[in-house]
Amino acid sequence: MQWLVLGLIVFLGVHSVRIVADDWRTQTIDRWGLTAWKGVYSLLSLLGLVLIVVGYDLARQAPVVLWSPPLGMRHAASLLTLLAFVLLVAAYVPRNALKARLGHPMVLAVKLWAFAHLLSNGTLADLLLFGGFLVWAVFNYRSARRRNRAEVEGMDNEDAPAAADGGAPSASLTATVATVVVGLASWAVFAFWAHAALIGVRPFG
Structure with a gap:
């Protein structure tokens, strides 16, 4: 279950930056450049998604109903x-x-x-x-x-x-x-x- 939780934190956290820190996001893009921002964003999103898939699959093997x-x-x-x-x-x-x-x-x-x-x-x-x-x-x-x-x-x-x-x-x-x-x-x-x-x-x- 911990892998599922970690995956959700990473994936939804990355996708929540504009919700909770839009000004910081804009400033970071200005410093890094849009390409670098998208690269880091995509890698973290992929990592979170993999963790979600693996964690959910493991959790289904011993479900808590x-x-x-x-x-x-x-x-x-x-x-x-x-x-x-x-x-x-x-x-x-x-x-x-x-x-x-x-x-x-x-x-x-x-x-x-x-x-x-x-x-x-x-x-x-x-x-x-x-x-x-x-x-x-x-x-x-x-x-x-x-x-x-x-x-x-x-x-x-x-x-x-x-x-x-x-x-x-x-x-x-x-x-x-x-x-x-x-x-x-x-x-x-x-x-x-x-x-x-x-x-x-x-x-x-």
């Missing part, structure tokens, strides 16, 4: 995860309405993914892993929206709405439909095949 979720929670989790996949795709498809309306869809996707897995899993390792990501996503989203509002205050009224929604341009119906279709397809591949192949658990089996 805290509660037993009802079977119906699996169906709720599947629906929430489907929505999370659509939001994840929305973070990368330009000019889709989800990103324009919600702002920061990737962080929202992490929220749904983590909450879904808390509903359907009841071990201590699950609580640490998915609970940790859920708490991080909540604070990260609040921080990102706060930065958006600060940017709006420094803009003319004409530019303010776009900045308030994460700086996204006007939405395209084609891009929005493509986002939903790709998200649904990605979820289907992961739910019916990749989840079992990579994680060893069949969501629908």
